[in-house]
Amino acid sequence: MNPSPNAEPKGSVLLVDDIPENLRLLTDILTQQGYQVRSVTSGAMALRTAVAKPPDAILLDIKMPDMDGYQVCESLKANETTRDIPVIFISALDDLLDKVEAFQVGGVDYITKPFQVEEVVARLESQLTIQRQKQQLQQEVLIRRETEEILYQSRALLSSILNSSLDGIAAMQAVRDVGGTIGDFRCLVVNPVVAKMLGKTREELIGNLALRRLVQQIDPGLFQKFVDVVETGETLESDLAYSTSEGDRWYHYIAVKLGDGFAVTVRDITSRKQIELALQAANEKLEVLANLDGLTQVANRRRWDVCLEQEWRRCAREQQSLSLLLCDVDYFKRYNDAYGHQAGDDCLRQIAGAIAQAAKRPADLVARYGGEEFAVLLPNTTADGAAQIAALIQAAVHDLAIAHCQSDISDRVTLSIGLATLIPHPDGSPETLLTEADGALYQAKQQGRNQTVQAIASAVR
Incomplete structure (x- = not known):
């Protein structure tokens, strides 16, 4: 969806790539998403542009003629004006060492070309959210420090500060027994915010020994923490969840030693906590969406590549069999031509669901491999076990009974499946397994489609 022409930009982004076609593609994508985009074709131009008008984020290519992306990033991080700008590398370099170097020079993320728009x-958006949170928290830390400074101002200003402060402020004096052990605290100073939080009036609190009993209702361990502040001199800073008559609230408090007692400031951070929790949930949702195929809601190619590599290494380490199914919808182009692309999309969604129902063990992974092709990863599964799952998939797709008037082999939509099984070698590559499965899929098509063919090399049973 294109943003409204009058909508406020989501943020400003600087694109750096020496290939104009890449810049045009990314500019179109990000502009449609509501970002204000500037683009340059060299590292030197990127540095000048970023210093002159710092963007909210930088998408940076690595391989460029005058300065490579690593050098540009190091220069950005060395400049006080640009050091906090998040740099996301976007490059065709897919080697692990390239990615490690990108993070070592200060990059916050790494996207491999060819990329997916959603990714x-x-x-x-995730990096910009983190940046905004960081700026917000820095501002709040600054405000808290200013509040702490106010605590040490003259007593003449204390009454005015206490009564006007939006934060809770209190000062407590230790009351010790004959052995010197702190048994309670006497309230010396308390402002209306703290009194309201404790459900008392200021008159009921000031001069009384009530802290031990009152904080016991809030947090049984809080009293001892205040004792430790007095005895050790160490500042206590933490968040506290507290149920009040108005509902659950979150408070941030700082307690510092003051004579033979302590002073404490309390701030209601309920709104901030709610925002943080909402942002956390949104980020988790974005992470899930980044790993799903938008049409079929099974894993996408990015997620597939990561899991295949992980399972290959694990099975190689444990010397366990790893099976892979490549599934191709027979005559799908004809289906699209006959029934339309909307029906084609619905067909793919149904087939993805059927495959996922058949391969539903926790470790199994179903992914859209491309177009009308699906891939199924079956860890710790022999060739016989994989063949059984392939049969379940064939049956499930058959039971969907999706009509296909243009198929040469059936009156309904069918699948051709290539099956391969290997015990991975530690020095091998998962491409071996993919190649075997792809060859088996080719044979399945050559032999008439609507069948499963097992690769000859799949000797693990």
Whole structure:
């Protein structure tokens, strides 16, 4: 969806790539998503532009003629004006060492070309959210420090500060027994905010020994923490969840030693906590969406590549069999031509659901591999076990009874499946397994489609 022409930009982004076609593609994508985009074709131009008008984020290519992306990032991080700008590398370099170096020079993320639009947008929005949170928290820390300074101002200003402060402020004096042990605290100073939080009036609190009993209702361990502040001199800073008559609230408090007692400031951070929790949930949702195929809601190619590599290494380490199914919808182009692309999309969604129902063990992974092709990863599964799952998939798709008037082999939609099984070698590559499965899929098509063919090399049973 294109943003409204009058909508406020989500943020400003600087694109750095020496290939104009890449810049045009990314500019179109991000502009449609509501970002204000500037683009340059060299590292030197990027540095000048970023210093002159710092963007909210930078998408940076690595391989460029005058300065490579690593050098540009190091220069940005060395400049006080640009050091806090998040840099996301976006490059065709897919080697692990390239990615490690990108993070070592100060990059916050790394996207491999060719990229998916959803991935770029999700990663960019995640980094901008983190940046905004960081700025917000820095501002709040500054405000808290200013509040602490106020505590040490003259007593003449104390009454005015206490009564006007939006934060809770109190000062307590230790009351010790004959052995010197702190048994309670006497309230010396308390402002209306703290009194309201404790459900008391200021008159009921000031001069009384009530802290031990009152904080016991809030947090049984809080009294001892205040004792430790007095005895050790160490500042206590933490968040506290507290149920009041108005509902659950969150408070942030700082307690510092003051004579033979302590002073404490309390701030209601309920709104901030609610925002943080909402942002956390949104980020988790974005992470899930970044790993799903938008049409079929099974894993996408990015998630597939990561899981295949992980399972290959694990099975190689444990010397367990790893099976893979490549599933291709027979005559799908004809289906699209006959029934339309909307029906084609619905067909793919139904087939993805059927495959996922058949391969539903916790470790199994179903992914859209491309177009009308699906891939199924079956860890710790022999060739016989994989063949059984392939049969379940064939049956499930058959039971969908999706009509296909243009198929040469059936009156309904069918699948051709290539099956491969290996015990991975530690020095091998998962491409071996993919190649075997792809060859088996080719044979299945050559032999008439609507069948499963097992690769000859799949000797693990």
